[in-house]
Amino acid sequence: MKNYIIWIIALLIVWTWIWVYSLRDSSIEAIANNSKIQISSNNRDVWEIPMDEWKLKIPFEFTNTWTWDIVLWDAETSCMCTDAIVTSLDWNYQSSTIQMQWHWPLVNLKKTIKPNEKLVLVAIFDPNAHWPNATWPISRDIYIKTNSHLTPELDFKFTWNVVKTRTIDKSETDNKVSKNTNIFSFEEKSFDFWTIKQSGWKVSHDFKFTYNWIEPIKITWVPTSCACTSATIDKTELNPWDRWVLTVNFNPNLHEEPEWKFFKSVNLLTDKKLEEIPEVKIWTQIDLDVWPDAFELKSDHDDEDEHEEVSYHSITPQEFDTMLQNKDFFLVDTHIPEQEHIEWTDIFIPYNEIEDNLDTLPKDKNAKIVVYCRSGSMSRATAYILAEKGYTNVYDVVGGKNWYDDYKRNYAKNNDEKVITVNAKKWEYDKKEMRIKKWEKVTIKVNNIDTLHGIAIPEMKLIWDTEIEVDTSKAWEFEFRCANYCGAGHQDMIWKIIIE
Numbered sequence: 001m002k003n004y005i006i007w008i009i010a011l012l013i014v015w016t017w018i019w020v021y022s023l024r025d026s027s028i029e030a031i032a033n034n035s036k037i038q039i040s041s042n043n044r045d046v047w048e049i050p051m052d053e054w055k056l057k058i059p060f061e062f063t064n065t066w067t068w069d070i071v072l073w074d075a076e077t078s079c080m081c082t083d084a085i086v087t088s089l090d091w092n093y094q095s096s097t098i099q100m101q102w103h104w105p106l107v108n109l110k111k112t113i114k115p116n117e118k119l120v121l122v123a124i125f126d127p128n129a130h131w132p133n134a135t136w137p138i139s140r141d142i143y144i145k146t147n148s149h150l151t152p153e154l155d156f157k158f159t160w161n162v163v164k165t166r167t168i169d170k171s172e173t174d175n176k177v178s179k180n181t182n183i184f185s186f187e188e189k190s191f192d193f194w195t196i197k198q199s200g201w202k203v204s205h206d207f208k209f210t211y212n213w214i215e216p217i218k219i220t221w222v223p224t225s226c227a228c229t230s231a232t233i234d235k236t237e238l239n240p241w242d243r244w245v246l247t248v249n250f251n252p253n254l255h256e257e258p259e260w261k262f263f264k265s266v267n268l269l270t271d272k273k274l275e276e277i278p279e280v281k282i283w284t285q286i287d288l289d290v291w292p293d294a295f296e297l298k299s300d301h302d303d304e305d306e307h308e309e310v311s312y313h314s315i316t317p318q319e320f321d322t323m324l325q326n327k328d329f330f331l332v333d334t335h336i337p338e339q340e341h342i343e344w345t346d347i348f349i350p351y352n353e354i355e356d357n358l359d360t361l362p363k364d365k366n367a368k369i370v371v372y373c374r375s376g377s378m379s380r381a382t383a384y385i386l387a388e389k390g391y392t393n394v395y396d397v398v399g400g401k402n403w404y405d406d407y408k409r410n411y412a413k414n415n416d417e418k419v420i421t422v423n424a425k426k427w428e429y430d431k432k433e434m435r436i437k438k439w440e441k442v443t444i445k446v447n448n449i450d451t452l453h454g455i456a457i458p459e460m461k462l463i464w465d466t467e468i469e470v471d472t473s474k475a476w477e478f479e480f481r482c483a484n485y486c487g488a489g490h491q492d493m494i495w496k497i498i499i500e
Contacts, residue, residue, distance in 0.1 A: 036150040037113070038065045044158040049127045051162065058123040059212050060156045061185070064113040071147045072109040072154075076101040078141040081129030084156075086111065086121050086144075089185050089210045090243060093119075098142060109144065118185065120212060127162050137161045183213040184268065184278040193284040196252050198294065207246040207280045211238040221269040222246070225376035225399060228254040229264040229282070252286050254296050261285040267377040269352075277336065277378065312383040312394040317407035320370070320397045329395070330362050334382045335373035342372065342401055343438075351378035354385050365391045372397035372404070418442045422480075424453035427489025429480070433496045442470045444480075453493065454483035470497065 040061045049056055064070050075098040077084055086095040086109060098107050113119060123142055142156040186209040193203055211217065219236040231248045238244060248266050261283060268278040315323070323329065324344060333341045334351035341348065349357045351373065361369065369391060373379040376399050383396040397404060423430040424446050436442050445467045446455055455468060457478055482493035 036065050036148060037070060037146065037154060038063050039154065039156065042155075042157060049125065049160045049162050051127045056125050056127070056160075058125070058158050059183075060121045060123065061118055061212065062121065062154065063118045064115055066148075067115050069115070070113045072111040072113065073145040073147065075107045075109050075142070075144040077123075078143070079129075081126050082140045082142065083124045083126075084121055084142045085124075086119055089118055089120060089212070098144075121156050123156060123158060125158075125160075183211065183217075185210045185212055186278070186280060189279070190263075190281045190283065191248075193250070193282060195285045195287050197287045197289050198253050199290045200252055202249050202251045203284075204247055204249045205282060207248065209244060209246065209278075211242050211244065218271040219268055220271055221381065223267055223269065223377045223381050224248075225265040225380070228252075228257070229266065231266045233268070246280065248280065248282055250282055250284065251296075252284070253290075253294060256295060257286050265375040265377055267381075269381060279375070279377065311392075312387045312396055314380075314396050314398050315370075316398055317404040320372075320395075320404060321407065323370070323395075329368035329370045332361075332369065332371045332382070333373070333401075334371050334378045335400070336378070339374055339401065342404065349382075351382045354382050355389070358389065361386075361391075365389075366393055368393045368395070370395040370397065373400045375402050376400045419445060421445045421447055422455075422495070423447045423449055424455075424482070424493070425449040426451070426486055427482075427493050429493060429495045431495050433498065435498045435500060436470065438499055444468050444470060451486050452484050453486055456481045456483040470499075 040063070042060065044058060044060070072086070075084070075086070075095075077098055077100045080100045080103045082100070084098040086098070087093060093111070095109050095111065096107050111119075121142060121144075123140070125140065137159065138161075139157065139159040144154040144156075146152060146154065186207055188207065191205045191207070193205070196203055217238050219233055219238065222231045222233055224231055228251045229248065231246060233247070234245050235242075246266065246268070248264075250264065262285070263281045263283045265279055265281050327344055331342070331344055331346045333339070333345050333348045334354065336350040336352070338348055338350075347360055349360065361367075369386065371379040371382045371386070371394065373382075376397070379396050379400060383394045386394045399406075418436075418440055420434065420442060422444060444455065446453065448454070448466070454466065457468075457480060477496060477498040480495050480497060482490050486493070
């Protein structure tokens with residue numbers, strides 16, 4: 001009898017332990033159920049790998065995008081020619097080497113990724129592992145299991161063509177590998193000084209970042225969007241996985257600034273052509289606690305003063321807009337990646353390819369050329385290069401398209417508002433088409449005659465029952481539709497707006 005009781009107690013203990021453990025597992029699974037890991041750039045095409053060169057390293061940055069921890073478990077590669085490691089951005093954490101299962105033991109990472117934490121997987125491929133018969137297009141994968149139901153297994157994939165000897169320039173391969181890769185990881189890309197006094201001294205902020213690429217890189221220039229802002233970097237030649245500091249300085253008393261909050265931008269230019277130029281921003285608003293004549297620059301500032309050896313002109317968005325009224329210049333958009341161009345743009349030339357495309361510019365080096373980008377840094381670099389090349393009449397739009405659009409938007413607000421009333425009834429609007437000038441301030445009011453129709457603009461993701469302010473910042477056309485179901489002819493209630 002006593003043994004029977006002991007067995008019952010033992011079984012109860014085991015059952016209780018299993019029940020508690022299952023609750024623990026279900027709790028973990030419930031937390032991880034909606035968790036997701038995002039790989040910033042996957043399915044990487046490396047293009048060409050020669051056998052007569054050393055192993056290639058390919059980084060993949062990935063992030064826990066959820067609000068709960070995610071755990072990385074078993075990891076393996078798809079072939080013995082490929083190894084991998086997982087590291088933190090600062091290299092304080094580095095996993096064991098991940099290899100192909102069956103050839104080597106399976107690696108259990110047991111690594112917890114905190115919310116918004118970023119890690120880097122570095123794939124290491126040996127082109128000579130299958131020598132001498134592996135000269136063909138190949139694809140490889142690295143797999144990592146997680147406790148997330150949304151991403152239960154991560155698959156880092158890359159493809160390439162193995163050749164015995166390189167047939168293309170190595171820089172082209174580097175550019176192909178680095179395309180869309182976040183090779184500079186900044187701890188923050190924007191900083192707000194809030195309100196600072198004009199009488200105050202210069203302020204500064206340090207932007208810390210990690211260089212994530214597999215080969216050394218050189219910082220060739222750190223341009224800023226305005227003369228009031230300067231920047232320095234503690235080292236110009238960066239090695240893989242180094243951590244460095246970009247210091248940005250701002251002078252609130254150099255020249256007059258906008259009354260509202262504004263930003264200045266800083267870029268890192270390198271000896272490698274990058275798909276996207278690294279950029280940070282500082283934000284502030286000036287408390288004008290002294291008289292305007294206290295500004296160090298007594299007239300409108302011109303960034304050409306910073307470069308005594310070359311000369312180009314910096315123009316404000318207002319000056320640029322005035323010049324557009326009677327356009328007598330060649331207009332170049334230099335921003336990469338390519339953006340929506342300002343109307344009347346003559347050509348798009350990436351700022352870092354300007355020297356290779358001088359033949360597309362006016363033959364006369366005295367011809368007037370205006371350059372712009374998104375925020376001012378790339379066009380400023382372009383203006384400097386053109387001036388060095390002997391172009392004597394170069395203009396740079398300060399603040400780029402961002403500031404120009406802001407100017408046009410504020411200009412439109414200061415002009416009379418146009419109110420357009422449209423009558424809506426089953427199953428039609430009393431207007432079929434309407435033309436509006438770009439930058440006009442327009443409000444459309446709907447007179448719902450028989451029932452609630454309203455207006456919807458799918459392209460702008462807007463729905464309104466009685467009134468809507470139209471975005472006229474760009475030239476385009478779109479359709480208004482009935483916003484509320486009103487019967488059999490609901491889908492036929494359409495009219496067109498054209499912004500020109």
